[in-house]
Amino acid sequence: MSNNIEIDNNANTDTDTGVVYLVGSGPGDPSLLTVKAKQLLETADIILHDKLPGPAIIESIPESKREDVGKRAGGERTSQEYTNDRLVELAEAGKTVVRLKGGDPFVFGRGGEEMEHLAAAGVPFETVPGITSAIGGPGVAGIPVTHREHASSVSFVTGHEDPTKEESAIDWEALAATGGTIVVLMGVGKLPAYTAELQDAGMDPETPIALIERATRPSMQVAVGTLDTAVDVRDEAEIEPPAITIIGEVAATREHVSHWLEQTQHNRSELDTNEDI
Numbered sequence: 001m002s003n004n005i006e007i008d009n010n011a012n013t014d015t016d017t018g019v020v021y022l023v024g025s026g027p028g029d030p031s032l033l034t035v036k037a038k039q040l041l042e043t044a045d046i047i048l049h050d051k052l053p054g055p056a057i058i059e060s061i062p063e064s065k066r067e068d069v070g071k072r073a074g075g076e077r078t079s080q081e082y083t084n085d086r087l088v089e090l091a092e093a094g095k096t097v098v099r100l101k102g103g104d105p106f107v108f109g110r111g112g113e114e115m116e117h118l119a120a121a122g123v124p125f126e127t128v129p130g131i132t133s134a135i136g137g138p139g140v141a142g143i144p145v146t147h148r149e150h151a152s153s154v155s156f157v158t159g160h161e162d163p164t165k166e167e168s169a170i171d172w173e174a175l176a177a178t179g180g181t182i183v184v185l186m187g188v189g190k191l192p193a194y195t196a197e198l199q200d201a202g203m204d205p206e207t208p209i210a211l212i213e214r215a216t217r218p219s220m221q222v223a224v225g226t227l228d229t230a231v232d233v234r235d236e237a238e239i240e241p242p243a244i245t246i247i248g249e250v251a252a253t254r255e256h257v258s259h260w261l262e263q264t265q266h267n268r269s270e271l272d273t274n275e276d277i
């Protein structure tokens with residue numbers, strides 16, 4: 001996809017053109033879809049999705065109405081360019097289109113790129129926020145991302161890039177200095193690198209951490225430890241993507257509440273499968 005999309009606010013929006021809804025699915029439990037998201041899934045002509053919304057939500061959509069634009073057989077990813085063009089093509093054919101994304105479309109979800117592409121193409125669109133895994137995930141595990149006694153700020157970070165690369169977009173040293181909560185998305189594989197980086201930057205090795213896999217789904221897993229033990233904790237619990245890492249004093253809150261949470265977590269959907277996002 002080109003990085004230089006010209007936004008044309010006067011783009012001629014043909015009345016026969018359909019509408020694209022950029023919809024967040026939330027972290028995976030279908031009961032956490034917003035009312036609007038649910039209505040749109042029921043009424044749209046076609047839904048373009050990847051794997052992140054999870055099987056319970058995806059399989060509730062009739063097969064004839066869904067198109068997978070995530071990873072294809074063999075692990076190859078559908079290009080962003082293809083997805084952008086497909087959204088425009090379907091809207092120009094007069095369809096009501098839902099572009100369904102895990103969590104919130106604008107938190108590491110490429111929603112911004114797709115929105116700009118639609119605007120440049122003169123396609124009417126609307127955005128429908130979803131519960132991001134970065135806040136809702138810790139929440140269901142008994143971890144508030146802010147807490148009056150422990151954290152007055154929170155940073156959301158991608159763990160996808162290599163922290164040791166020469167021009168990292170993430171300043172781990174600055175993050176360590178905030179004293180606030182750090183929530184890392186897409187950070188299972190690079191956990192050894194960024195936990196080391198944070199300790200090198202002076203963060204206390206005893207800082208509590210939590211890893212949450214498949215938050216809100218039936219097979220949700222939570223593993224807790226410290227910055228120093230994080231990698232062992234990950235390996236022992238066999239944490240795999242999709243998972244988030246929470247770093248900061250708030251991660252210890254879970255131990256005070258988990259007994260009560262476990263009693264209410266039995267009513268999740270039974271549908272679940274493996275995916276690697």
Ligand SMILES: C[S@@+](CC[C@H](N)C(=O)[O-])C[C@H]1O[C@@H](n2cnc3c(N)ncnc32)[C@H](O)[C@@H]1O
Pocket residue numbers: 027028052101102103104105106107108109131132133134137184185186187212213214215216217241242243244277
């Ligand atoms: C491409 S990002 C998309 C984030 C998404 N837009 C959101 O707001 O949650 C994918 C990452 O989100 C996180 N993630 C999404 N759903 C999750 C869930 N149910 N449990 C844990 N992590 C999740 C994982 O870190 C995963 O690698």
